[in-house]
Amino acid sequence: MNVREQLLALNEELRRLKGEGKRSVSVTEESIAELRAAIAGGVAVDSHAADTVPAFPLSVVSGVREEEAPVPVRVAVAPKAIVSTMPAPTPIKLPEGDKLTRWTALRDLVLNDPVCRAKIFPGKKVVFGVGSIDAAVMFVGEAPGGDEEDQGEPFVGRAGQLLNRMIKAMGLDRSQVYIGNILNWRPDMPRNEDGSQTGNRPPSAEEMNYCLPFIRAQIAIIQPKVLVALGKTAVDGLLGADRFKSMGAARGTWHAYADTPLRATYHPSYLLRQEGLTSAAAKKIKRDAWEDILSVMERAALPISEKQRNYFL
Ligand code: URA
DSSP, X not given: OOHHHHHHHHHHHHHHHHHTTOOEEEOOHHHHHHHHHHHHHOOOOOOOEEXXXXXXXXXXXXXXXXXXXXXXXXXXXXXXXXXXXXXXXXXXXXXXXXXXXXXXXXXXXXXXXXXXXXXXXXXXXXXXXXXXXXOSEEEEESOOOHHHHHXXXXXXXXXXXXXXXXXXXXXXXXXXXXXXXXXXXXXXXXXXXXXXXXXXXXXXXXXXXXXXXXXXXXXXXXXXXXXXXXXXXXXXXHHOTTSOSSHHHHSSSEEEEXXXXXXXXXXXHHHHTTTTOOSHXXXXXXXXXXXXXXXXXXXXXXXXXXXXXXXXX
C-alpha cells in the first residue's frame, strides 16, 4: 500500500470506530508524530505496530484535538523511518520603522514565502494574521481551514463565527483584537475525487516549527497585553510541546509567553461541538471557557458587567 492508501484505510477505520461510538483511540506519541509526518510529507511507510499508551481523541481526524473522555482502543498505525521534508524556517529581516511598517513587511514576507506558497493548492491562499496592530488582546489559533484558505483570513468559518461571538461577549469588535494562527496554510489531507480536501488535521511538529517564527514576529510587533491560545496546538506552539498533556492541564491559570501573560482556552471548534449539548460536562466546558475569557478581560483591564460575569452559569 502506498502512503495515500494507508492513510485512507486508517481514516476509514477511525471513522468506523467513531460510527460505533468510540471517542478515542490509543497510539504512542511516536506513532502520532510519524503519522503526522507521513501526512505532511507523503514519505513511504512500511511496517505496522499496534501500541496502547496515551489516548488520543478521534476528533483528530476532523480537526482540532481537545480533551474528550478517552476510550482506549487498539489500532495499528505505525511506520518507522519517517524523514522530515520541511526546510529550516525562513530568517525574518524586517525594516526599521513603526509598527505598521514592520507588520506590513512581515505580512508581505509570509504571503510571498516560497515554502508557504508551495503548501497551498491552486486558487487557495496563504493566511496571515488580521486585526488591530494596537490590540490589547491577541488570539492565536491552530491553522486555516477550508474557509480560511479560500478567503485568506483566519477564523472566518464556523469556528470564526463563534470566536466573533466570544469577542462580542467581551464587549469588543473583531477589528479591535488581533487574530493569528500557528500555521499559515491549511494542513493537507488526502483529496476526494473532485479534488476537494477530505478534512482538516492538526499541523505536524515540522510544519509548526517552520511557521512559528511568523507568529512570534507578529506577537513581537503587536505587543498585546494578553495572549489567548485557542486550543492545544496554540499552547504547544507558544509554550512548548512538552509542557502540558492536555488542554485541561493548560487552561484555568496564567502562563507567560516571553513577557506577555498568556491564557489558554478551548478552541472554538471544540466549543462548537458542545453547542446544543445540555449535559453537565458540556455546560462545564462552556463555563470554563468563559471563565478563561473573563480572566483575559480582567488582565486586559476591560470593563466587566454583572451580566457578563454570569454568562453560562
Ligand atoms: N481554526 C483555526 O485554528 N484557525 C483558523 O483560522 C480557523 C479555524
